[in-house]
Amino acid sequence: MLGLIISIIIVGLIAGFIARAVIPGKQDMSILMTIVLGIVGSFVGGFLGFLLFQHDAMDGFFQPAGIIGSIIGAIIVLLVYGLVRGRGGAARRRS
Template sequence: MLAFIISIIIVGLIAGALARLVVPGRQHMSIAMTIVLGVVGSFVGGFLGYLIFHKDAQDGFLQPAGIIGSFLGAVIVLLLWLRLGHRRTVRA
């Protein structure tokens, strides 16, 4: 169980860092938020992969397709975060 949690953190850090490198602009995030971005991106990428290809984690945990899906999911989540984060304006 501990190895599973550590692998999720490592994959999350890699996917989140790659997403932050690819998406243009400044993202004011800590390392912990980068890991959270990658983990949430993994869930989004896994869900989209399941919808498109009908494969899930039973086919193997660390696959190249899973890591690519984590990266793509993290990019989607980061773009949504940046788009929705700028709507915090106060209207009078």
């Protein structure tokens, strides 16, 4: 169980770091938030993989993905986060 948790954290860190490197601009995130980004991205990647291929090794709807799926999911999460955060910031500046 401890090995699973450590591997999820490591994959989350790698996926979050690569996603932050791929997306242009500055993201003000700590290491912990980068890990959370990668972990959430892993589940998003697993969900999208299930939707695209309709089956997986665990045969579940909500699951973690491999490293490639985690990176793709983290990029998607970071893009959505940037859009939501950008809109909120623009609305606050106009007021």
